Amino acid sequence: MHVTRRSLLKSVSAAAALMACGTSRALAGQAWDMIVVGAGTAGIPAALFGAQNGARVLLLEKAAQVGGTLWFSGGQMSAAGTRRQAALSIDDSPERHLADILRISRGTADPALVRRAVTQAGPTLDWLDSAGFEFGPEFPLDATGHEPYSRRRIWGGTQRGYSVLKVLERELATARAKPVLVTRFDVTDLLIGSGGTVTGVRGVDESGKIQQFHAPRVVLASGGYMANPQMFAELNGRPQYRAAGWPANTGIGVTLALAAGGYTRGSQNYLCDFGSIPAELDLPSPEYARSIHHPQRRMPWEIYVNRLGQRFIREDDESIDTRERALSQQDDHRYWVVFDEPTLSAAPTLVRSAPPGEVRDWTRDELRAAFDEAPAFVRADSIEELATRAGIDPAGLLGTIRQFNDAVRNGSDSWGRRYMPRPVDTPPYYAIRHQGGTLISVAGVAVDESLRVVRPGGAPIPGLYAIGELLGNGSLSGQAFCSGMMVTPALSLGRWLGMTLSKRA
Template sequence: MKAASSRRHLLKAGLATCTVLPFGGVLSQEKKEEHLWDKEFDVIVVGSGVAGLTAGITAAENGAATLIVEKMGEIGGSSRISQCDMAIVGSPLQKKLGIQDKPEWLAADMQKVSGGLTDPEYALTIAKGTSALFNFMVEHGVIFNDTLMHFGGHSVKRTVYPVGGGKGIIRPLSNSFASFKNSKLITRCKAESVIYDGDGRAIGLKVRTNYLFNPLLDSEDTENKTGSVKYFKARKGIVFASGGYCRDNSIVSAEVPYLKGISSNAQIGATGSGLRALLEAGAYPVHLSLFRFSFPISYTDICWGMYVDPSSGLRFVDEGGNRDKISMAILDQKKKNGNVTPVLIYDSAAIKNFHDQRRLKRGLALKNTCGGNIYKFDSLEELAKAYGIPVVALKEQAQRYNKMLDELKDTEFNKDMKAMKGAGVRKAPFYAMQAMPFIAYTAGGAKITPQAQVISARTFKPIKGLYAAGEAAGGIHGANRLTCCSVIDCGVFGMIAGTQVSKQES
């Protein structure tokens, strides 16, 4: 006990001589002594989702003694509760089906929805790394279904998904990481700040061990001071794979006031703790005001239906339009009509066009969230009564919609009727849902290089010893992230970060 107390005293004395820079980073004015640290590792990874585990395993495979710290009591982050659909170029399923694909094609698909806000090199880096990521996951125990899917926005059929969804990735990867003798994973350990040496190199973390997450606090990340402060050294470097900030209302409302209070299906720990630590460490923030709207069904399957305002029975949006435009139109319409949620209507022919049959089946079984349950009706009259829609107005709207579909010209909202495969609102039974948009992904974070190095806000050069991957990094996808590209982003850049940090000198 006396030795531990002495070590803590020396640590405090050492930190007292440090200089806190304007951007929040701490630069030591003297060389740190080895005995000032509570624990030492070669590499420290913050976060235990797909990005964190791939970074940790890769670093450990390269011989680095690696620590993964996770602030929650359960590992996996948002990856754990995701379906984890993955766009893979050159997968065994593509080869089996004779489907031609190239990394350049996937990168081009990603860039089409980016709004021109990103460097194409990032998309190409991800696309080129998908095959290696798939093999990595298989080697570390992930089992994939034998079904290949084709989602909207992708030029070819290339999406695979793991058995068991996110848990089917997190469990085997965490078991694999645990097999490395010199590595360790600690839960309920929150990374608070990065510590630098006198040369501006990231050399460790201030953390809180035995941290108890409290979702009842207004600002969990800034108000919660539970746990014990410790200092962990990283001889080679630190990788932030700490996820996003969907659940942090202070950040969301500060960036886009209109979205204050919007719901999210991200894991409850997505409160921006990693982002704050990175910004305080001097990272350059990018795209913090960009958010990706999601729906309880695949966004690409909204197009087959007809969205109406329950108060009037009238359409209010191009259902086949841009994800953001549809989302904002729904939010606007709900505010205009007294907070009544719009209704999305399909007929029995339309639901056969769904890309994602898994979510359709969950919706029909009433097992979806965020308004994703899908209800069946024998007639439009029955449907209108259930949602309080003026039946005459709804039937007239359906007739106009079907006529425009037959004539292949939407005179109301310019929807591409040629792409609808005849999906109208004419054949019973009918189906309806109140699918509200929510945010499940944040595009903003620390700017990184294609080698996953965090860029300094002061110098615009890489910060020595500091890396980021997954949602902790920003500027990768731009205005919109193409569906099925989140996990491959996390995994590819996680592997890159783990490789790069493990190469550094101790």
């Protein structure tokens, strides 16, 4: 079944009604072993496994419904050593998964944290499997738009992130021992006792009343800060180019961890993705569509230029990682795909629609129509006019096209490009603006391998834990995009922490 964002959100209130909910006032004064802030990808498993192992768990959620980013996420998960891999005779292990992540990230991911995550990933996927997760028929894969793994270990459902959420909702509704869930509760502060020990949380309930709850263990699972461009810029040292994610994720977890004495790390690992066409020229912008830039799927007929009109990559380079790194070096992480009329008329499909709607390749007519409708698509009768209208340096673009056309004629390109089916020489000319960006928070809260939030010297802050996107892609994938390395770590570290803390309770 195909799921649109609208149909997903329609089903939200029905789903929320299934949960074991409490009202914050009725719960005031009760004793809790553990409080989990945020009922999303990481928070639900943490609360669920804490409660199932005997802890009294309070799960506080700011939105009216649970699920967080899973409503929008691709939901792809990487996990090694699973039952399903064994059934397919895929020889894999957490060690190999870790080695792949360190290879792809060139050693920039946090090995201790990644080891913990990949060790827990297999059992977590097996748990989803046993709980009725509906696997998409195309999985497992070794690559999905990012640098490939050495084994087929990427898993996903028939309904993207919603497939994961369906299992979490069902488990929350049917588990014998449930966490108590309070929705529409906005956690705003930590309660901090003597010696800096975290003893609970304070927040605002749906009637606007301030409430506080006490527990010796507080787990921050409130997602990243993709709904807070100012925090994004402050933590990563560059603007947020892509508008994405769950609107409630304004980075409260970061604010609370910093207030308790923690710190953030990983901003040096920022890397932008490749192939994204923005819906608007004002940034951050949602994605409008994506271009098919992998030579493995479509050889390039076009050239890619930066704001100066200069090429910055061999367009037929097979490595996605190389493209992402080259784009990350360009001004504003922006580039244009430039071509002429014969290419538009004859080349295979260049653009495809982007999730969360239906993902499919555009027809040639749809591509033509975009030049009349969408701000990122520019058409002109001369190269100079195209450059001026698109925001590219005209002299630079003219010079680049001249050089490229020479290269096509001579069969020798200074960038080493081999696939050059035709020059760019017949009007009208076309330029599609692309914007590199990220869907996920990069810098994140520093934790140790037990997921305790730590101070700059490494000492843990008593009573405070963090999981999920709050830890940052920069720690879990380093300076790279490692497929499925946000959803699986959120689920599996959440599950592991819930079990571990409940034992202590």
